[in-house]
Amino acid sequence: MTTDGASGAGADAGTGTWEPRIVAFCCNWCSYAGADLAGTSRKQYPANIRIVRVPCSGRINPQYILRAFQRGADGVMVAGCHPGDCHYTTGNYYTRRRFSVVQRFLEYVGLHPDRFSGHWISGSEGEKFVQTAREFTEKVRSLGPNEKMRDVL
Amino acid sequence: MSEAIKTAAPVEGEPMPAELKTAEIPTRRGPAPGDPEFLGALRDCCRSLLAEGHVQRIIAYRETPDSLRPEVAFFASPEETGDLVWDLFCNTNICKYLLDYRTFEGRIGVVVKGCDARGVVQLINDMQIPRDKVEIIGICCPGQIDPAKVESAAGEAWVSRVVAGPDSVEIVTEEGTEMRVPLESVLTDRCLSCRKPNPPVADVVFGEDQKGRISDEVFEQIAELERMSSAERDAFWNRHFERCIRCFACRNVCPACSCTKCVFDQQEPDWLAGERNQANQHFFQITRAVHVSGRCTGCEECDRVCPVGIPLRLMNKKLWKDVKDLFDSPLPGTKLGVRSPLVMWDPKDADSFE
Numbered sequence: 001m002t003t004d005g006a007s008g009a010g011a012d013a014g015t016g017t018w019e020p021r022i023v024a025f026c027c028n029w030c031s032y033a034g035a036d037l038a039g040t041s042r043k044q045y046p047a048n049i050r051i052v053r054v055p056c057s058g059r060i061n062p063q064y065i066l067r068a069f070q071r072g073a074d075g076v077m078v079a080g081c082h083p084g085d086c087h088y089t090t091g092n093y094y095t096r097r098r099f100s101v102v103q104r105f106l107e108y109v110g111l112h113p114d115r116f117s118g119h120w121i122s123g124s125e126g127e128k129f130v131q132t133a134r135e136f137t138e139k140v141r142s143l144g145p146n147e148k149m150r151d152v153l
Numbered sequence: 154m155s156e157a158i159k160t161a162a163p164v165e166g167e168p169m170p171a172e173l174k175t176a177e178i179p180t181r182r183g184p185a186p187g188d189p190e191f192l193g194a195l196r197d198c199c200r201s202l203l204a205e206g207h208v209q210r211i212i213a214y215r216e217t218p219d220s221l222r223p224e225v226a227f228f229a230s231p232e233e234t235g236d237l238v239w240d241l242f243c244n245t246n247i248c249k250y251l252l253d254y255r256t257f258e259g260r261i262g263v264v265v266k267g268c269d270a271r272g273v274v275q276l277i278n279d280m281q282i283p284r285d286k287v288e289i290i291g292i293c294c295p296g297q298i299d300p301a302k303v304e305s306a307a308g309e310a311w312v313s314r315v316v317a318g319p320d321s322v323e324i325v326t327e328e329g330t331e332m333r334v335p336l337e338s339v340l341t342d343r344c345l346s347c348r349k350p351n352p353p354v355a356d357v358v359f360g361e362d363q364k365g366r367i368s369d370e371v372f373e374q375i376a377e378l379e380r381m382s383s384a385e386r387d388a389f390w391n392r393h394f395e396r397c398i399r400c401f402a403c404r405n406v407c408p409a410c411s412c413t414k415c416v417f418d419q420q421e422p423d424w425l426a427g428e429r430n431q432a433n434q435h436f437f438q439i440t441r442a443v444h445v446s447g448r449c450t451g452c453e454e455c456d457r458v459c460p461v462g463i464p465l466r467l468m469n470k471k472l473w474k475d476v477k478d479l480f481d482s483p484l485p486g487t488k489l490g491v492r493s494p495l496v497m498w499d500p501k502d503a504d505s506f507e
Contacts, residue, residue, distance in 0.1 A: 093499075
């Protein structure tokens with residue numbers, strides 16, 4: 001359960017080369033497709049974003065968010081289809097309810113609200129993916145490395 | 154409805170009618186706790202339920218040598234009910250014991266106050282036990298007493314017994330001295346802000362509906378936490394989470410925690426390791442709170458049983474407040490057949506995503 005050496009909080013921060021690590025959970029049909037479109041359109045977005053592809057944003061278990069922070073993420077994003085456009089019809093409606101509750105709760109237990117965000121990004125919104133990725137990376141960069149929920153006593 | 158249906162105890166030979174199952178509270182009630190007839194009537198009711206075969210077990214309480222601490226007890230025969238008690242020291246929420254009887258061939262009676270009864274209803278709503286397997290013997294609760302507060306009031310002296318009145322409590326020590334303290338000063342913490350002391354669903358009821366105690370103290374504490382900065386909240390919760398010893402008492406007493414394969418016991422995948430580092434402590438506390446959200450009945454038993462004093466009520470009541478504000482849902486456990494708002498959706502739901 002220990003983080004590997006490149007987790008970011010230790011050596012990197014000391015030498016001034018720390019880069020935020022962002023984990024983005026993206027649904028296969030919309031937001032991942034949007035990210036893919038950004039790539040094929042040769043639009044640049046920060047390499048800090050590490051995408052985890054899920055079939056639907058409704059598949060995203062709140063435990064994945066916690067795990068990402070435990071394992072070294074400085075920020076976590078969740079992205080799915082716009083409500084009404086879910087590939088599985090209703091999956092993102094559950095996402096919406098679940099993450100309304102979880103987002104408020106994470107903030108309540110002391111996670112800085114700028115470290116977690118959720119977005120609806122469609123398969124044609126390559127530009128939106130780029131903008132979201134850039135803005136979120138900058139917000140997390142200004143907050144510094146995440147210390148919460150790490151493998152420390 | 155026939156006369157038979159209106160009696161507090163079932164009539165010999167008549168099966169529980171279907172209409173009574175859907176009627177949530179019987180019209181006729183037994184004597185209230187505090188009434189001298191109460192214990193005799195409760196024991197009579199339990200004895201005849203067992204004798205007539207309407208239930209094969211009753212889960213209630215029994216006295217122990219410590220008059221401030223009765224123990225949970227399981228009654229299998231009518232004769233045993235001579236020892237059955239219910240008083241203001243029956244703090245323990247017994248609804249989880251029903252899950253031991255999932256494959257039991259027979260019905261189980263439970264003697265429950267308001268908070269416990271909501272737990273029973275939630276177990277039924279979560280399809281963990283069928284409604285017709287449970288005989289809900291409900292008590293309209295005037296408020297439970299915390300034995301630690303009584304002992305604290307008595308100071309150095311050993312407490313022999315306590316006589317509770319409507320507004321005050323008489324503490325008699327072993328030396329024979331007596332002192333009278335206000336009831337509010339020895340009530341269990343959660344009872345000080347209990348708005349629902351009456352069982353919402355019951356087959357038998359003792360006492361008249363209690364008003365409870367209107368207090369927003371826990372929500373004021375939550376509001377205070379919400380006003381803090383992120384760093385202050387982080388420090389607050391770290392300080393509490395780091396004490397968690399993973400005894401799982403909170404999970405074990407909780408009616409919303411009924412999974413036969415709990416995520417924290419899973420080895421594939423290995424979500425939760427044993428080491429008490431920040432990562433694992435947060436993982437357990439946050440995950441459990443989120444897993445029960447939408448189904449937490451607000452009984453605060455988790456908070457009461459935590460051996461290291463983590464203020465779990467400040468998490469679970471916060472989640473309840475948000476669920477209620479977001480989805481306008483009733484308090485879980487107050488109505489049969491209600492599903493958690495988090496397994497449902499509405500196209501017009503509020504959206505916190507961009």
